[in-house]
Amino acid sequence: MSVIVLAEHTQGVFKKKTLELVQYAAGIAQSMGTTTTAVVLGDATDAEMQGLGQYGANKVLQVADSRLDTLNARAYSKALIAAAQKEGAKVVVAPHDVTGKAVAPRVAAALKAGMVAGAVSAPDLSKGFVVKKNVFAGKAFAFVNVTSDVKVITLMPNTFQVKAGAGSASVEKLDVAFEDKDFSVKVKAVNKVTGEVPLSEAELVVSGGRGMKGPENWGILEDLAHELGAALACSRPVADSHWRPHHEHVGQTGGTIRPNLYIAVGISGAIQHLAGVNGSKTIVVINKDPEAPFFKAADYGVVGDALEIVPKLTEAVKKF
Numbered sequence: 001m002s003v004i005v006l007a008e009h010t011q012g013v014f015k016k017k018t019l020e021l022v023q024y025a026a027g028i029a030q031s032m033g034t035t036t037t038a039v040v041l042g043d044a045t046d047a048e049m050q051g052l053g054q055y056g057a058n059k060v061l062q063v064a065d066s067r068l069d070t071l072n073a074r075a076y077s078k079a080l081i082a083a084a085q086k087e088g089a090k091v092v093v094a095p096h097d098v099t100g101k102a103v104a105p106r107v108a109a110a111l112k113a114g115m116v117a118g119a120v121s122a123p124d125l126s127k128g129f130v131v132k133k134n135v136f137a138g139k140a141f142a143f144v145n146v147t148s149d150v151k152v153i154t155l156m157p158n159t160f161q162v163k164a165g166a167g168s169a170s171v172e173k174l175d176v177a178f179e180d181k182d183f184s185v186k187v188k189a190v191n192k193v194t195g196e197v198p199l200s201e202a203e204l205v206v207s208g209g210r211g212m213k214g215p216e217n218w219g220i221l222e223d224l225a226h227e228l229g230a231a232l233a234c235s236r237p238v239a240d241s242h243w244r245p246h247h248e249h250v251g252q253t254g255g256t257i258r259p260n261l262y263i264a265v266g267i268s269g270a271i272q273h274l275a276g277v278n279g280s281k282t283i284v285v286i287n288k289d290p291e292a293p294f295f296k297a298a299d300y301g302v303v304g305d306a307l308e309i310v311p312k313l314t315e316a317v318k319k320f
C-alpha cells in the first residue's frame with residue numbers, strides 16, 4: 001500500500017527536481033503511515049538508486065530496459081502502472097514536467113484514480129485528501145479534494161527545499177511485459193543542452209525580453225550571468241523570434257522556475273510570463289517604463305535603459 005514516485009534520471013543521475021519529488025512522496029507516505037517506492041526506468045547502477053534513500057525512498061523498483069532510457073509515454077505509463085499494481089499503491093507521484101504531463105494522466109485513467117496536476121503543497125489529510133494547486137496561470141490557487149481510492153499527483157518543480165538525510169533504499173527489479181507497439185514512437189535524436197548552469201536547477205537566473213532589442217545585445221546579459229554564476233532565460237517572443245533557444249523560454253507555455261533570484265531585463269511582466277517565474281524568492285526588474293506591470297511583482301526595481309544599467313551592474317558584481 002505504498003506511495004510510489006516516478007524517479008526520472010539521465011544515465012543514472014537524479015536531478016534536483018527528482019530528489020525533491022522523492023522527498024515529497026516520502027512526506028506523503030509518512031503522513032499516511034506507509035512506505036515510499038521509487039520507480040526507476042532504464043539503466044542506473046544500484047549505488048545510484050540506493051542513494052534515493054537519502055531523500056526518503058524505502059525501496060526502488062527498477063524496470064531495467066534500455067529502451068526506457070528516453071521518454072516514451074506509452075511504455076513509461078505501462079511500467080508505472082505495473083509498479084503501482086505490484087505495490088498496491090494508493091498514491092502515485094510524478095513530476096509536473098514533460099514526462100509527468102505525458103505519463104500521469106494515462107496512469108490515472110488506467111488506475112481509475114483522481115488526479116491533481118501541478119500540486120504546490122502536500123495533501124492535507126485532516127480534511128480528506130486536499131491538495132493545493134496553481135490555477136489561471138499561477139494567478140490563483142485551487143484546493144482539490146481527491147476522493148478516489150487511488151490518487152495521482154504531479155508536483156510543480158522547485159516547490160520545496162531539498163535536504164539529504166541518511167538512508168539507503170533497497171533495489172528490486174520489476175519485469176514488465178512490453179510489446180513492440182509500446183515503443184511505436186521512436187526518439188530519433190536527443191539534443192543535449194549545454195549551458196553553464198541548467199535553467200531548471202539554477203538558483204540565480206538572468207532573463208531578457210523584447211526590451212533587449214535584438215540578439216546582438218545578449219552579450220551583456222551573458223556577462224552578468226557569468227559573473228553571478230546564473231542561468232539565462234527569456235520571454236516567449238524572444239524565443240519565437242529566434243533571438244534565444246526555446247529551452248530558455250519561461251512562462252505559461254515555457255519552463256517553470258523558482259530560483260532564489262530572478263533578474264528580469266526588458267520584460268513587461270505579462271501574466272503568461274509571470275506564471276513561470278512568480279515563485280522566485282527575489283525578483284529584480286530592470287525596465288525603462290516605470291508603469292511596466294512587472295514592477296508590481298518585483299522586490300527591487302530599476303527604471304532605466306537596460307543597455308546602460310546591465311553593464312554597470314556586472315561591473316559592480318565583479319567588485320564583490
Ligand code: FAD
Pocket residue numbers: 208209210211212234235236237238249250251252253254265266267268269270271272273276286287288289292304305306307
Ligand atoms: P514586450 O511586451 O514587448 O515588453 C518589452 C518590455 O521591455 C517593455 O516593458 C518595455 O518597457 C521594456 N523595454 C523596452 N526597451 C527597454 C530598454 N532599453 N531597457 C529596459 N526596458 C526596455 N510570454 C512569456 O514570456 N512566456 C510564456 O510562456 C508565454 N505564454 C503565452 C501564452 C499565451 C496563450 C499567450 C496569449 C501569450 C503568452 N506569452 C508568453 C506572451 C505574453 O503575453 C507577452 O506578450 C510576452 O511575455 C511579452 O514579452 P516581453 O515582455 O519580452 O515583450
